[in-house]
Amino acid sequence: MLTIKNLHARIEEKEILRGLSLDIKPGEVHAIMGPNGSGKSTLASVLAGREDYEVTDGTISFNNEDLLEMSPEDRARKGLFLAFQYPVEIPGVSNANFLKTAVNEIRKSRGQEAMDSKDFLAMMKEKMKLVEMDKAMTQRSVNEGFSGGEKKRNEVFQMAMLEPSLCVLDETDSGLDIDALRIVANGVNALRDKNRSFVVITHYQRLLDYIVPDVVHVLYKGRIVKTGTKELALELEEKGYDWIKEEVESAAI
């Protein structure tokens, strides 16, 4: 589904990703962990098409198409979804109106007819349950005045509505208390199926207790330096990142 080869990316003059490679198959959940500054959020931004980042080398193929050639909206229309670490507040635009436009633009790009209001409302009602959202939240302006937990729930709600094939979760656990974390993780788990893949970017192992990954990668200095099973995440939780750093540094000598 997603194949990243030798990805190099920089912001302004600073190179952050330095030869990252990754291969994700349909239905798989890959966790990407790593210390601060290792390039986790840069990876999420490059995948979603944020223009501040410049890809200087490497390729990203998404369902056998060149992802790097696509605009952010085209990536979304082809089935990529980024759950933001810091969801943006948009005063004056209601959640429901925004989502209806998004759903219908995606449908249009796939040659499907626009959803009418009745079907759309029914769909919203169903998906709201996944993240225990109430109707009032959908009528408010996008993320405006939402608590940290509400913002992350709203991200997962949008994910449920847009039905992507590849979901990238950028530090979705940051700033969440344990109850909010459980709600968000339950929402994500309900969306897991054999065709939908996930990239779960996180600093802490805690989230992976709830969203159990198939593969765990460690990102350090812009490259994947270690890949393992969910036990690797537990080991990182216990021992921290220093031993990984040491391994990498000694291998470099």
Next chain:
Amino acid sequence: MSTVTNYTRTFEDFSGTGLSNDFMPVRKEAFKRFSAKGFPTTKDEEWKYTNIAAVAAGEFRPTESTNTVSLAAIDPFLLAGTSIHRLVFINGNYVEALSNVKALPAGVIFGKLSENRTHSAVKKHLAAIAGKSSGAMVDLNTAFIAEGAFVFVPANVCIDEPVHLLFVNDTTAHPTMVSPRNLFVAETGAKVQIIESFHSIGTVNHGFTNAVTEVVTEKNALLDLTKVQLENSAAYHIGFTAARQHSQSEFHITTITLDGAIVRNNLNILLAEEHCTAYLYGLYCVNGNQLVDNHSLVDHAVPNCQSNELYKGIIDEKGQGVFNGKIFVRKDAQKTNAYQSNKNILLSDDASMNTKPQLEIFADDVKCSHGTTTGQLDEEALFYLRSRGIGEDNAKAFLNTAFAGDVIQKIAFEPLRDRLMEMMQKKLKRQSL
């Protein structure tokens, strides 16, 4: 000294109406003042960014011809689906066949000013609210006083539906000058909503609208005015709205500018007695080579009044925006609450905005604030919308609509609100209106 020669001849040739005759001494004096001052130039601090040399040099003249305009021609200007009272003025002249005035509560006057020239309120207030010290452009309007709308709501009468005044400048035959003069009076406890909309027909010649509206709100009255500027890209529009508020009255004014070559909206509000409230809202969407200038002045002359001002602008292409917001709090005007905010978005590198809040506070126990921002579209929000599959143009329209929409949302009358939302969206897509 500006060129006023063209206008001197025009003034001498002007016959006007019975009202013009009644006001002959006032008009002559006004023209004398205008001739002495000339047209404002960019050397004048109040007109620093707004160059109206084209108006001064133009051969604009009034016209009595109205028969060129059919009901079908003004149909796009009407609020579809409503049958509210309306007065239609073509080139400044009232046209009964195009107007629609139904039965009104006793004592309410919704008609042409010339017909009501002996009314005590006209005698008392006309050229007194916007008077000798209101500047050269008001003097020029006063010199050409002939016609306009007179809205009079007697004590304790409340009119539920708004009344609509349409001013259409038809420049097909020659460059026309129109000088509408309106007077709105809400007596004690009266309530009324008024819509003033300005339109034009023809782009071969330029049009020059020099409008003055005088507003009086007596004790406890509420007057809600929406001014909509829709004259086309060949139009020069200079408007002056002056209000005098008496105790505990409310005045709401929303000034929406969506079109025109050069538009200057002046708004002066005098809070003359205690416990008055004024709400000033404004929205301007500017593109092409347009210039839109909003100058406001709220004069807190007495204690315990409140004013609340919010103007927003979206400026695209080579458009220019100007905002100047004066608030005077006089020495005795303690317990004044005065708030002002001007927010702008520039959508292109060539767009410009000059904004100047000007608070002059002479009392010490007041709450006053002002703020102004001019920036680009929020890139983070834009990326967020696009990352959900919404195309770039649509995403921008979403953000612009959200930004400007809250000014339109202040308008109470739903059909007008919906219409303006629709027109604003067209404007933001650079479509003709």
